[in-house]
Amino acid sequence: MGSSKQTNLTTGRLRARPTQPTETGSVELHPLGLSDSRDGVIYVPAGYRGERSAPLILMLHGAGGDAEGAMNILQDLADPFETILLAVDSRRQTWDVIMSQYGPDVAFIDQALTQTFTRYAIDPNRIAIAGFSDGASYALSVGLTNGDLFKHIIAFSPGFMAPADQVGSPRLFVSHGQRDTVLPIDRCSRRIVPRLQQAGYDVLYQEFDGPHTVPGEIRRAALEWFMNETAATP
Structure with a gap:
């Protein structure tokens, strides 16, 4: 049993899956x-009702950030789009695979997802992993490794990707600022996106005239893409 768990963690695979809730979760931010x-x-929109399964977005922060900062990127859109947002802190300054290999962050994300699935009715076809900066790199990495769980991946200004495997066929939204000096676009998204497309992934890519940030129009475009994509999912 211990060996199986360790292998699961180091390969970046998540075990949590949506299920019939057995507990009642609170609404709004907690x-x-x-x-x-x-x-x-x-963050659970006030309009959430347990009898109707909701979309879920797991949001990942950048290096040196925290869950609250990641939550702030999309929180104002959660109610109008009726989407549950989950954000977790990395165990250290940034995500495990960026520092060494998959392990403690995969375990904590699995724990957070399991708790969420236990408390809320989540639509299995409407689960996305998203992130900004290092969080976007990790979202790409974990999302591609767990494409059977995350049908959609949203990467705001990623630096790289390091999937342990390619599982499923998630669809992707990638954005990047043309004046990004933290993770320059030429050596980041302009290299990442063609690699994804060559691997057969469906990618919507948007560049914008700006620095290392997530403008309001990009945030809204990502959520509209996610909701339109999921509405079309059988």
């Missing part, structure tokens, strides 16, 4: 309560 230090938050 902490996960899974860790005393580095934890996470979840």
